[in-house]
Amino acid sequence: xxxxxxxxxxxxxxxxxxxxxxxxxxxxxxxxxxxxxxxxxxxxxxxxxxxxxxxxxxxxxxxxxxxxxxxxxxxxxxxxxxxxxxxxxxxxxxxxxxxxxxxxxxxxxxxxxxxxxxxxxxxx
Numbered sequence: 001x002x003x004x005x006x007x008x009x010x011x012x013x014x015x016x017x018x019x020x021x022x023x024x025x026x027x028x029x030x031x032x033x034x035x036x037x038x039x040x041x042x043x044x045x046x047x048x049x050x051x052x053x054x055x056x057x058x059x060x061x062x063x064x065x066x067x068x069x070x071x072x073x074x075x076x077x078x079x080x081x082x083x084x085x086x087x088x089x090x091x092x093x094x095x096x097x098x099x100x101x102x103x104x105x106x107x108x109x110x111x112x113x114x115x116x117x118x119x120x121x122x123x124x
Contacts (some may be wrong), residue, residue, distance in 0.1 A: 001026040001113050005095045008118030011085055015122070019080040021095030021115055028071070029053075032101050033078040035069060036108060037091035037120075047093070049105035050078060058105055063089075085122045092117040 007019040021033065034049035048059040048069040057069050066085075071078040078095060094117045100110035 001028065001031065001097055003095050003097060003113055003115035005093065005115035005118040008093060008120045010121045010123065013085060013087055013122055013124050015085050016081070016083045017085065017120060019082065019093055019095075019118060019120075021078040021080075023076045023078075023097070027073070028076045028078065028097065029073040031097035031113075032099060032105050033069075033071065034096050034098070034105055034111060035078075035080045035093060036096060037089075037093045038117075039091040042091075044094070044108055046106045046108070048080060051101055056101070058103070082120070085120075087122045087124045090120060090122050092119050 001023050002025045004022045035047040036044050037047050038044040050057045050069045050071050054071045066083050068081045095115045096111035097113040098111035
């Protein structure tokens with residue numbers, strides 16, 4: 001499966017963005033999908049994940065209540081709605097597809113497919 005992340009950009013603190021992760025080559029319904037981010041000089045960190053049918057989601061404490069992950073399997077796309085953005089949310093955001101669910105979806109190594117990343121910059 002090939003993943004294409006999009007929707008990043010420059011936004012002021014307090015603003016919103018919606019990222020999209022579009023899949024091609026195979027149906028996304030067979031995969032758990034996660035969003036990760038990596039800021040300059042930092043390790044890649046887990047942001048959120050969603051189960052195959054969309055019934056289960058996980059999110060990092062740093063984004064709880066602000067970011068929402070969702071999926072539309074008919075469109076083969078997963079979304080990350082980001083509200084109340086903060087300067088510390090600035091990073092390259094990546095979507096990934098894998099098979100591990102629940103707490104195992106927090107770990108990057110459980111994902112076998114990655115998109116190319118989309119830059120999110122939040123100005124203060």
